Amino acid sequence: MAEHFPGISRIEYEGPKSRNPLAFKHYNPDELVEGKTLRDLLRYSVCYWHTFRGTGSDPFGSGTMLRPWDDGTESLDNAVRRVDAAFEFISKLGAPYYCFHDRDVAPEGATLRESNHNLDVVVQALKAAQERTGVKLLWGTANLFSHPRYMHGAATSCNADVFAYAAAQVKKAIEVTYELGGENYVFWGGREGYMNLYNTNMQRELDHLARFMHMASNHARTIGFKGQFLFEPKPKEPTKHQYDFDAAACLNFLRAYGLLDRVKLNIETNHATLAGHTMMHELEYSRMQGVLGSIDANTGDLLLGWDTDQFPTDIYLTTQCMLVILKQGGLAPGGINFDAKVRRESFEPVDLFYAHIGGMDAFARGAKIAAAIRRDKVLEEVIQKRYASYDDGIGRKIELGSVHFTDLEAYMLEKGNPEPNSSGRQELLENIINDYL
Numbered sequence: 001m002a003e004h005f006p007g008i009s010r011i012e013y014e015g016p017k018s019r020n021p022l023a024f025k026h027y028n029p030d031e032l033v034e035g036k037t038l039r040d041l042l043r044y045s046v047c048y049w050h051t052f053r054g055t056g057s058d059p060f061g062s063g064t065m066l067r068p069w070d071d072g073t074e075s076l077d078n079a080v081r082r083v084d085a086a087f088e089f090i091s092k093l094g095a096p097y098y099c100f101h102d103r104d105v106a107p108e109g110a111t112l113r114e115s116n117h118n119l120d121v122v123v124q125a126l127k128a129a130q131e132r133t134g135v136k137l138l139w140g141t142a143n144l145f146s147h148p149r150y151m152h153g154a155a156t157s158c159n160a161d162v163f164a165y166a167a168a169q170v171k172k173a174i175e176v177t178y179e180l181g182g183e184n185y186v187f188w189g190g191r192e193g194y195m196n197l198y199n200t201n202m203q204r205e206l207d208h209l210a211r212f213m214h215m216a217s218n219h220a221r222t223i224g225f226k227g228q229f230l231f232e233p234k235p236k237e238p239t240k241h242q243y244d245f246d247a248a249a250c251l252n253f254l255r256a257y258g259l260l261d262r263v264k265l266n267i268e269t270n271h272a273t274l275a276g277h278t279m280m281h282e283l284e285y286s287r288m289q290g291v292l293g294s295i296d297a298n299t300g301d302l303l304l305g306w307d308t309d310q311f312p313t314d315i316y317l318t319t320q321c322m323l324v325i326l327k328q329g330g331l332a333p334g335g336i337n338f339d340a341k342v343r344r345e346s347f348e349p350v351d352l353f354y355a356h357i358g359g360m361d362a363f364a365r366g367a368k369i370a371a372a373i374r375r376d377k378v379l380e381e382v383i384q385k386r387y388a389s390y391d392d393g394i395g396r397k398i399e400l401g402s403v404h405f406t407d408l409e410a411y412m413l414e415k416g417n418p419e420p421n422s423s424g425r426q427e428l429l430e431n432i433i434n435d436y437l
């Protein structure tokens, strides 16, 4: 088998003093953090779409990426050769997982039948590559947004035949995810949203989306797929308003349509920030309601208002993510998928290694820092004390629901004034967190 990344061998952990750019400084897969190896805690995944299908094109210019194994055609041969390059990359990197959309791995044919056939051929190559390398599938999904038929959406399209086509496509995508041992299946809205309310029946579109997700999970049950379903929030892009806006909107949707027992959330950093939230907010909001399933790790740009999908290198960000992930005891069966792409100017194959090494090191550091903060109970004690007035007395009664407005009025008339407030100590806490970085 031809080598696609010659001169690059398996990326090893060399420790923080190493100056080797092709080595991990912080990600030692065997190191224990809160009783788990970093390998099992972080469950890193490489995404197929950005890493092996990203060309570097933008609205102002064509692709820039040098990918010697790729002949630039949509042929099946090319797709199969790409699988070899992908698995060489993922196994040299030492990431245990990968993720894909159906159309990333195999070309769309002229008909559904032909597309399914193409997918079957590439799935056999993926299966062989998984067996050869030990790399596993974190999740599969279907691309329901690139083809022109999906201009009005897929499950939320105004065209019932497009709904049917999308259903057939997702049926197949779930089946191949199952065949490849995928541990999760993701729904990302794509064009499930609207551009203008003048032409939109929002109620019907949401009903259809829910119907679609029920059908998907019913089919999964029928074929014996036990993987976790994940819904991925994103507020806008490509549509003006995406129905999966943020964790709160997704949760309301899942709850309203009786899907909460079947579907959790896949939270992505750049989507959180586009929604006007921090990633930590989205993670904590999902975690506290029991639906934090997996994450798409990336980051946006402070100065750009779209989904730039950069690799995460900010240690504050990864520390905040890991504070929540550790609180939950990890993400399994979810993981940390790098839904991130190298910049257009980083066009050489080796840049793919630098990018992933940086992201993996950043999350490993975040994990160790977060574990130290948790070990010293820095935040835990502050929060515990801050709400102590609810641990007994009137606060306890409020939480238990054993008092009413009239009781509280009597209590306050008697007492006169509340106990004095204490400081929130925000600046002090920010300083203390900095001490751990």
Ligand code: XLS
Pocket: 101, 141, 186, 187, 188, 232, 234, 268, 296, 307, 339
């Ligand atoms: C796009 C999404 C997409 C999903 C998978 O913004 O992040 O890549 O993760 O369909």
Ligand code: NI
Pocket: 188, 232, 268, 296, 339
């Ligand atoms: Ni994503």
Ligand code: NI
Pocket: 268, 270, 271, 307, 309, 339
């Ligand atoms: Ni995204």
